[in-house]
Amino acid sequence: MKIKSLALSNYRNHISSTMDLEEGFNVFYGDNGQGKSNLFEGIYLLSIAKSSRVSNDKFLINNNLLENGGHAQILGIAEENNHNIKAQVDYNISQAKDLDKTFRINGVIVTTQEFVGNINSVFFDTDDIAIISGPPLVRRKYINILLSQINNEHVKNLQRYQKVILQRNSLLKNIKDGRSNENELDFWDDRLAEEASNIFYERNKILLKIRENSRNFALGFNKNIRLDIKYLPKIGRVENDNFFQEYNSPEKIKSFFSISLNKSRSRDIDQRNTTLGPHRDDFGIFFNDSPASITASRGQARIISLSLKLSEAEEIKNIVKAKPILILDDIFSELDEIMREKVLNEITGFDQILLSTADLALIDRNKINKAKFFSIKNGSIKQG
Secondary structure (H helix, E strand, O other): OEEEEEEEEEEOOEEEEEEEOOOEEEEEEOOOOOOHHHHHHHHHHHHHOOOOOOOOHHHHEOHHHHHHOEEEEEEEEEEEOOEEEEEEEEEEEOOOOOEEEEEEEOOEEEOHHHHOOOOOEEEEOHHHHHHHHOOHHHHHHHHHHHHHHHOHHHHHHHHHHHHHHHHHHHHHHHHHOOOOOHHHHHHHHHHHHHHHHHHHHHHHHHHHHHHHHHHHHHHHHOOOOOEEEEEEOOOOOOOOOOHHHHOOOHHHHHHHHHHHHHHOHHHHHHHOOOOOOHHHOEEEEEEOOEEHHHHOOHHHHHHHHHHHHHHHHHHHHHHHOOOOEEEEEOOOOOOOHHHHHHHHHHHOOOOEEEEEEOOHHHOOOOOOOOOEEEEEEOOEEEEO
C-alpha cells in the first residue's frame, strides 16, 4: 500500500500543504518545530480516525481557524493493487467554536468504524518509548490501535464495552448511595462479561504473535536483547500463566469473568467503580528477564519500541495481505551509525516508508538512492 497524494488544509501549522508521494522512501527534513510531526500525525489519522497525540480534536485545528470558524481537512489518496482509496477527514468550526468532524471514503460519508482500516499504516515517533516506560494506558492504546486496523469488529466491540462500563459505574454509585438495588447489576454484569470476553480473547491472540515477531526483530537489531511480552489481563484471580490455554474461547472466558465480577461486587460498590475488565489490562515487556522499564537504557528502549512497531506492521501484513505504510518520525536521532544501517536494512522491504529528520546527515543516501525529499519550514512543504 502507498499514499499517492496528500493535502492538509488548516491542520495545525499546515495552512495549505499538498504533495505527491512515491513508492519506497519519502524523506521530510527541517528544523524541529516546523511541522514534520504534525504532518505525520495527519497521515496516521487517515488510518486510525483520531490523533495519536491528543484526545481533543480542537488542538488539531489551526489557531486562526479555531478563533474565527471555518473548515479544515486532511485528504489522502492511497493505492493498493491498482485500486484507489480516497480517505478524507473534514472539520467544520462554527463561530461559536463548536467542532463537527466528518469521515468520507471515496466521497461517501462513513462512520468511524467504517473509516478505520481502509488505509493501513504503522507510526513510530519518539514518544513511543512510553510503551516501555509509561503507564498501562499507553500499552492498551497500542494494542487497541493494532486490533482496530485488522479487525473492524474490534472498534465496535470497544465502543459497546465502554458504554456498558459507564452504565455499570453509574449504577454502582447509585447502589452505594442507596438509590438502586444490587440485583440490578445482574443485567449489566452479563453485558460486561459478553463484551469483555471478546476483547480479552483478541488481545491474548494478537499479543502471542507480537511476542514472537518483536523478539525476532529485537535480536536482529541487537543480539544482546532478549525480549519477552506477557499479557496481564485484569480478569480476576488467575492461578498460572496457562490461563488462556484452558480458557481458549470467548465463551469460556465469559464464564470465568462472570464469576470474577460477582466476587468483586462488594469492592466495586464500595469504590463506586468497576475494578476488573479490559479497561484495566496491561502487558509486561521484559528485557533479558527483567522489566524493560527498569533495566533497558534509552537506546535499548528505543530499539524495543521499534521492534514492537515493526511487529505491528508484520501482523497487519499477515492478516490483511498487504504491507502497511511505514511512518517513522525522527527515528535516527538517538541511534549510532551501525544501528541506523540495521534499521534501514530492516524497513527497505516495505512498499512505502515516510521518514522525518532534523539532520539529513543521519540518513545514508546510498541506502535510499531513489528516495524523494521534502523540506518543511513553518508548515510549508517543498520538494527537493
